[in-house]
Amino acid sequence: MSNVNIKVKVVSKAEVQRVTTGRGIEHEIQELRVEDETGPITLVLWDDKILPFEVGDLSQIENGFVTSFKGDWRINVGKYSEITKV
Numbered sequence: 001m002s003n004v005n006i007k008v009k010v011v012s013k014a015e016v017q018r019v020t021t022g023r024g025i026e027h028e029i030q031e032l033r034v035e036d037e038t039g040p041i042t043l044v045l046w047d048d049k050i051l052p053f054e055v056g057d058l059s060q061i062e063n064g065f066v067t068s069f070k071g072d073w074r075i076n077v078g079k080y081s082e083i084t085k086v
Contacts, residue, residue, distance in 0.1 A: 004064040004075055007086060008034035008043065010057045016050060034059070034075075042074040049077045051085065058086040 012033040020026050030050045032043040043061070045051070053059065062082040064075045077083045 001066040002063075004066055005060075005062050006036060006064070006075070007058065007060050008036050008041075008075075010034055010043075010053050010055055010059065011040065012055060013053060031074075042072055044074050044076045045083065046076065046078045049081065049083055051083065053085070060084050060086050 010032050014031045016028050016030045018026060018028055028047055028050060030045045032045070032053060033040055034043045035041070060083070061075060061077055064077050064081045064083075067074050067076055
C-alpha cells in the first residue's frame with residue numbers, strides 16, 4: 001500500500017542501524033514503534049528521513065508506504081515520503 005498519510009505517536013524506538021540491500025547498497029534505518037487510535041505499527045525511517053524522535057513525540061507522515069517484513073506490518077518513510085514532528 002502506498003501514499004499513506006497518518007499522524008502517530010512514538011511509543012518506543014530502536015537504535016539506528018546500517019544495512020546492506022541485496023543490491024549491495026548501504027542504508028541507515030531506524031525502527032520506531034508508533035500508534036494512533038487504530039493501534040500500534042512499526043515505523044521504519046530510511047537515511048536522511050531519520051529524525052531525533054523521543055518516546056511521546058507526535059509525527060505526521062506523508063506519502064509513506066506499507067510493507068510486511070517477517071510477518072510484521074510496517075510503515076516506511078523513504079525517498080519520496082515526508083515526516084515531520086508535530
